[in-house]
Amino acid sequence: MTEQFKMDAPATDRRLDGMAQGLVGAPLDRPEGPLKVSGTATYADEYRLENLAHGMLVRAPGNSGRVRLANRDAVAAMPGVLAVIHDPRLLRNPAQGTANKAPVQDANEAHYLGQPVALVVAESFEHARHAAHALKIELEGGTPRPVDPETAAIEPQSSKGLDQGDLDRAMTEAVHAVDVTYRTPSHSSAPMEPHASIAQWDGENLTLRGSYQMLKYNRNELADALGIHPDRVRILAPYVGGGFGSKLGLAPEAVAAAIAAKETGRPVSVALTRPQVFETTMRRSETRQRIRLAADAEGRLAGIGQAALVSNLPGEVFAEPVLQATHFLYAGENRRLSLDLARVHRLCAGSVRAPGEAVGITVLECAMDELAEAAGIDPVELRRRNIPEKDPESGKEFSSRRFREALDSGAEAFGWSDRPATRSRREGEWWIGYGMASAARVNVLMESRARVTLAPDGSAKVETDMTDIGTGTYAILGQIAGEMLGLPRDRVEVVLGDTDLPPASGSGGSWGAASSGTSVYVACQAIRAQLAERLGVAETELTLKDGQAVFDNRTETLAEILKGDEIAKEGHVLPGDTSKAVRQATFGAYFVEVAVNGVTGETRVRRMHGSFAAGRILNAKTARSQCLGGMIFGIGMALTEELAFDDRDGHVANHNLAEYHIPVNADVPQITVELLEERDDWASPLQAKGIGELGICGAAGAIVNAIHNATGVRVRDFPATLDKVIAGL
Amino acid sequence: MRPFDYHRATAPDDAARAAASGGTFIAGGTNLVDLMKLEVMAPERLVDITRLDMRGIEETGDGGLRIGALVSNTDLANDARVRRDWPVLSRALLSGATQQLRNKATTGGNLLQRTRCLYFYDRAMPCNKREPGSGCGAMEGFNRILAVLGTSDHCIATHPSDMAVAMMALGAEVEIARAGGNTERLPLDDLYLLPGDTPERETVLAPGDLITAVILPAPVAGRQSYRKVRDRASYAFALVSVAAVVAVEDGKVARADLAFGGLAPKPWRDKDVEAALLGQPPSEALFDKAADILLAKAQGHGANDFKIPLARRVLSAVLTELTEGAAA
């Protein structure tokens, strides 16, 4: 029985606040944590299936031309080799998140250097790798292709832009104006678990053990790529070792594994090598952003301009949504926002943690810092003065917004009042500076389903094809069910990552927790209603705690009430009118202290604080971890991370973890996180909003602003590597 | 990985014989195995030297130290004598790689690790070192980490070691068991070749030549420092590093043993720089002059241009640190 719930009106009843178990919000450990740290959680490529064969993808050595396998027969005859697959169904690049259909399939033509164009299948991983090295790919009739977004053909994305009032005029009339251009480089998600799939056919039915974030879409994408009905496809992904967007859409290795398994009649695993992760999974687009800010004498904004250039492969619809939160973060009558998409033959651009805000707000916040300096106003105060009453473009109310509180409380917790004057505090060789930035990220609710079964013994099971990509889904879904049904956490089993289970929202866009959590909540509500009915009381009169029901001054155990029956309900949530009626977003503020070496230009983040408001916090520990992860990502973005493209052919030069520098422990200081108490009735009946990406939406800006405070050097070209800093020292 | 033969060496001469015809030594394997997976190196035969008796650190008769080629980077860095008398070496080692890698990495392997040039690692790219005559992909490509000194039109790779830079400053020698049977000692500086038009030849070693030890001369008076500048706080190769042993006597520089990492195809030592410093009272102007000499022939290739001003700043800072106080 399915209980449907559409989010058409604010959920002012706040039922979770009236529950008795005390699980929701509690900083509980992730139940699967011990499995993961002891190596006993089985990831996609770790299933030792009988007769398993191994495939290795082979790359295009250039970005143009017809693909020819020059020595296919010789490679096919190599020891251990089972097949050399060059099939028109192979994917050119991964599908974009929620695509729901196959991405471009074209193994016959090279579009970017690194594109998978063939698969070698062999008895062992080592055989496959060796044969893949031996396979000669020749590209015929290629022509030079644009790889540089600055000079490539541009497609304006006018539907994303806005022209309101007269920004040019506001700029001329402004007392304080800032007109600056920043650049951010491409990033790789570089999840710890490389992308991998094992495909296994049983007659016409395919089982894929994969590392994916959004199974219901991935299943349709895989079926579409293979030309079979989705009913024939089952995807399993109980554990996913990080995704950050790179596992949203179906990727080349899955289709290659499926084709190879069919052709060889054996289960086939295809796992990406680390260089392949860098050159074939989604990149975050680089951006060039011109920001214009026009303010009066008190720093009040009269105008905001953001003109962004991003890039992608020809034909891809995804354009890094740089402007997303600039639309509503600050006031200003006159607004001109525009987005241009350059067509380049670099690997595909798509979602990487917080697409849009991660780079858009970061750069906006750097420009705000420049305005604060120009106007002689404290950066926190400048933000406070520009918090709009309503959405400055649509005039809608905000659903909930503890932005001002985050600024104030964060400044207090950090000790912002002790901020030095620009380039004034020195400890030996090191310049010390403080910086801050605001955080903002749009909030979305997605359709999602889950089944909750209350067994006769009073234990519960939650089942959905939702994924846990290391974020804490297992934890929070169990907490929500336990809270609603009055069960201790260990009486609730959570089963995830299987397309045979009710289809969920998937993990992405920070919507997973609220969407899948609501589906569990809705199912539990229906179970509560049925329990109440059995007892002949109103559901609202029923208190469930520790496996017992308390009502009318009586107490009965769940087992007694169930009398040997089980109650199974499917919860089905759909987004509704509330997503249009108000502006929904999450907010926060970052505060950072850096030390910049006056000799070498090396920057060390000394401490970092974030205050965030994201509706109800479902688990204080996993929410905090998400914020920490986002802020650490921000450290990388500010100081080290950059996919370095070779300008001549557009290939990723630094395709390994030795030269693509994510932060290591020594780069990460003590980070403190404050989660502000908030309830958002418009967002979901849980009053929760998404928090998974909020931690990166501006964090890097706070660091670069701190570098300026320390040294007086403005680095407008991310990351702020030491060479760019010493150039200004 | 390509199929290969495996031979476990039982004695140095056995190792030399096994490697003389198409064999490659494997010690910690932290560099070689990566290169084999990529088939950048594809030895026909691996000669495993890890069972040889080369793990000792012994005092030499004249106050120096003989470090066996299989001594791990961790053990060498933590040796009490090294920490006391040759701290520049201990610090250089500890600034390299990670604890796990240092546990595996050996003294001999560290000296002979290959460049981190990204084009060398990518078989779709031209690289004169990997495939002589194919061209140099890095020259006009992404060469941020590559060399500005001692390069040629054929190759601008850097030698990535930290340890070797400190050893160079300390005037270390390498002990080599030649494939022919005799044992030789060579100044470390003479081990390495500059790329010229044969960048595939990196050392004077012939196939089968086994490094058996590194010999440090007796400690000298002076202050020591290893300063490494890199793109993140740990676990990154040096963009520029300086190993220095400096002494000031009577207000004048009495010793300035300097070696540089991240700048050149080999750990770089320039006697002219040292000569310019000796006998002079330390001053900013003097350090600047030393940097002028060091960098007179430096040539950037775009993305690595910054190394030239960076090397100047770091050299000056190191000399300031090591002469401060002593000058008065």
Ligand SMILES: Cc1cc2nc3c(=O)[nH]c(=O)nc-3n(C[C@H](O)[C@H](O)[C@H](O)COP(=O)(O)OP(=O)(O)OC[C@H]3O[C@@H](n4cnc5c(N)ncnc54)[C@H](O)[C@@H]3O)c2cc1C
């Ligand atoms: C991610 C990463 C980061 C790193 N960061 C740093 C860093 O910051 N600083 C740094 O200095 N190093 C760094 N390293 C490199 C590391 O120090 C070297 O890989 C290591 O020292 C090599 O020693 P090994 O014993 O493992 O050599 P192997 O890989 O076994 O051998 C390397 C080479 O030396 C030859 N060889 C080995 N022993 C002998 C011998 N006795 N005689 C003759 N030939 C021999 C082998 O044939 C092979 O060609 C890093 C490595 C990695 C993978």
Ligand code: SF4
């Ligand atoms: S610098 Fe040397 S190692 Fe690098 S590509 Fe050029 S030749 Fe090869």
